[in-house]
Amino acid sequence: MINKPPCDCGARCSKWNVRKKRIWRTVTAVTQDVQERGYAASVYDIIYPWISYRHVPSRMMLRRLMTDPSKNSLKYMVEIESFIGRGFSSNVFLVKGEKNFLVDTGTDPDIVKRIDCNIDRIILTHRHYDHTGALGEVGDKLNAPMYAHPLEAKALREADDMSIISGSFGKTMEPLDVMDIEDRYAGFHVIHTPGHTEGSICLYHAGEKILISGDTVFPSGGIGRTDLPTGNMDDMVDSLKKLTEYDVDSIYPGHMRVVESGGDRHIKMSLRYSTYL
Numbered sequence: 001m002i003n004k005p006p007c008d009c010g011a012r013c014s015k016w017n018v019r020k021k022r023i024w025r026t027v028t029a030v031t032q033d034v035q036e037r038g039y040a041a042s043v044y045d046i047i048y049p050w051i052s053y054r055h056v057p058s059r060m061m062l063r064r065l066m067t068d069p070s071k072n073s074l075k076y077m078v079e080i081e082s083f084i085g086r087g088f089s090s091n092v093f094l095v096k097g098e099k100n101f102l103v104d105t106g107t108d109p110d111i112v113k114r115i116d117c118n119i120d121r122i123i124l125t126h127r128h129y130d131h132t133g134a135l136g137e138v139g140d141k142l143n144a145p146m147y148a149h150p151l152e153a154k155a156l157r158e159a160d161d162m163s164i165i166s167g168s169f170g171k172t173m174e175p176l177d178v179m180d181i182e183d184r185y186a187g188f189h190v191i192h193t194p195g196h197t198e199g200s201i202c203l204y205h206a207g208e209k210i211l212i213s214g215d216t217v218f219p220s221g222g223i224g225r226t227d228l229p230t231g232n233m234d235d236m237v238d239s240l241k242k243l244t245e246y247d248v249d250s251i252y253p254g255h256m257r258v259v260e261s262g263g264d265r266h267i268k269m270s271l272r273y274s275t276y277l
């Protein structure tokens with residue numbers, strides 16, 4: 001593919017040799033980027049239009065082209081629509097990317113009216129009623145399978161009202177067919193972060209540096225309660241330590257506002273705060 005020189009000055013042209021090296025460096029860099037991002041598209045989809053060009057774009061320019069949809073036809077890898085919870089209901093996130101999925105459902109089944117695409121699955125950050133109250137109805141209406149950490153999935157299958165804390169909301173839970181989530185889904189790593197509940201999870205996308213944090217981390221040093229059934233403060237501290245190892249830009253928490261940038265700082269504040277408790 002790179003045998004034909006991009007200029008008319010022949011195969012011996014030293015400029016061409018320099019360009020060949022640049023093309024090779026670019027291919028390597030993009031391959032690495034694609035692997036880091038977990039983006040499924042073929043490398044050649046991105047590279048091919050450029051290799052016949054007179055000027056091969058630099059790595060920085062390629063990065064910009066890959067992430068800024070206004071510059072070419074390539075889309076953002078991940079786009080998240082946030083439905084900030086009202087009252088006792090948690091935040092709900094609609095993640096659009098490799099797959100479309102919903103993170104938590106909150107307590108209001110009318111959330112489905114705000115969803116404008118097919119949903120491949122619903123993922124629960126943990127079992128609590130403020131995140132799962134509308135799960136049965138939303139799952140039926142969207143015809144989407146439901147997934148959570150095995151410990152949370154079991155509690156939801158058994159409708160364990162005690163640990164789901166549905167009683168605090170004056171409700172009871174129906175048993176729901178929630179399945180065990182894998183370690184990775186649609187480019188997101190599933191990180192087990194016990195503390196708020198024993199099977200709480202966070203979802204992390206390395207390419208976009210996004211953390212969907214459930215009730216583990218909140219903005220400005222907040223953390224979820226650890227005094228509810230299956231909660232544990234020592235586990236929470238360990239989970240926060242684990243999260244500081246990730247390079248996080250934006251945080252999508254289960255309650256409160258979304259953090260657009262500098263997520264690492266918020267996680268470190270949460271860890272500092274938790275160790276004072």
Ligand SMILES: [Zn+2]
Nearest residue numbers: 090130215254
């Ligand atoms: Zn919550």
Ligand SMILES: [Zn+2]
Nearest residue numbers: 126128196215
């Ligand atoms: Zn909770």
